[in-house]
Amino acid sequence: MKRALITGITGQDGSYLAELLLEKGYEVHGVVRRVALEDPTHRLWRLQGVLDQVKLHSASMESYASLFRVVEQVRPDECYHLAAQSFVNFSFDDEFSTIAININGTHYLLSALKEKAPDCRLYFAGSSEMFGNAIETPQTESTPFHPRSPYGISKAAGFQLTRNYREAYGLFACSGIAFNHESERRGFEFVTRKITSTAARIKLGLTDHLRLGNLHARRDWGYSPEYVEGMWRALQQEEPGDYVLATGETHSVEEFAAEAFRLVGLDPGEHIVVDESLFRPAEVHELRGDASLAESKLGWKATVVFPEVVRRMLDADILRLEAEGAHAPSLRSLSLRQQLQPRRQPERAEPSSGALPPQGGTR
Secondary structure, three states, rough: OEEEEEEEOOOOOOOOEEEEEHHHHEEEEEEEEEHHOOHHHHHHHHHHHOOOOOOEOOOOOHHHHHHHHHHHHOOOOOOEEEOOOOOOHHHHHHHHHHHHHHHHHHHHHHHHHHOOOOOOOEEEEHHHHOOOOOOOOOEOOOOOOOOOOOHHHHHHHHHHHHHHHHHHHEEEEEEEEEEEEEEEEEEOOOHHHHHHHHHHHHHHHHHHHEEEOOOEEEEOOEEEEHHHHHHHOOOOOOOEEEEEEEEOOOOOOOHHHHHHHHHOOOHHHHHHHEHHOOOOOOOOOOOOOOOOOHHHHOOOOOOOOOOHHHHHHHHHHHHHHHHHHOOOOOOOOOOOOHOOOOOOOOOOOOOOOOOOOOOOOOO
C-alpha cells in the first residue's frame, strides 16, 4: 500500500485529493495545525466524510523541526505540498507572513524529504499567479514568470526551489502550475465563492448587494476535483516534470457574477457595487493556460468548465442556506434550487462536499 502525505489537507484541494487517494487504496496522512485538531468541527469540515480514514499529524509550515518529525514518522512514497497562504489580496496586507510561510515552508519540506525520504515523489502546488503580467497568452510551462503579488512571488520562489532540489539532489519533484480552480468547498474569502453565496443570499432576501473589486479581471476557472486528479497523475510518470493545469478558457469576474445572477433570475446590475478598496495594488488582468503538455503526457484534460462550475457552487450555497432555514416569502412551496434554470450540459457525479461552515467575511 502506497503512503501519501498531504500538506494543506484541510483545504479545498487537500480534501478532494485525500478522497481520491483513499479511493485508489493509499494510506493517507495529512499535516494540520494543532488548532485544527482542537476545533475539528470548524477546521476539519471538508474532511468530514473521510476523517476516520486519514491520519493527521500536528505540525507547522513555519517549523522545520515539526515537518522533519512528520516526514521521519510517515516516510511517504508520495508527498503533495498544497499548504500555503493562498489568498492573494491578503498577501498584500501581510506580505511578510506570506513570504515566510510559503517560501520557508516549501524549503523546510524539501529539505526534510531529502534527508528522511529521498525516494519520495513530491508534487508542489504552483499557481498561475506566478505568470502575473505575462508576455504571452495563453501561458505554458515555458512562459516567463512576472508575478504581481507577494503570493505570486512566493509561489515562483517555491517553484524554483522545487526545480533546484530536482536538479541538484535528484528528487522526483514536480510542480503543477494550476490555474484558478473552484468548487463547493471554496473558501468564502475568494471572489468566486463570494459571488455565488451572495447571489443566493440576495435571492432569499438576506442581503441586497454584492461588493466587488475589478470586474474586468479575466481568469481561467476550472473544477478542483479534476485538478487533484492531474496532481496525482504527475507523480505517476517515469520522469518528473512541470505541468500547466487549466481549461484554456477565460472569463471575467463580471461574467462569473452575471452567470450566477442569471441562474437565480436576478439582474446583476441592480445588486453589484464596485468597491475600489477591493482592487489589488498591482492587478493581473488576464490569465489563461495551455494544458497541452498535461493532456499529451498525463492524459489529463479539464471537462467541467465555466458555466457548470458556477452552477455547482451556487447549488451548494442554496442547499446550505436552505438547511439553515433561510427562505424568502416569495418562494413558499417552490425552493430556490428548483428555480434554477436548467442546463443541458451533462453533469458528473460529485464527491460529497460534507457540511459547510458558517459564512465568514469576504473581500
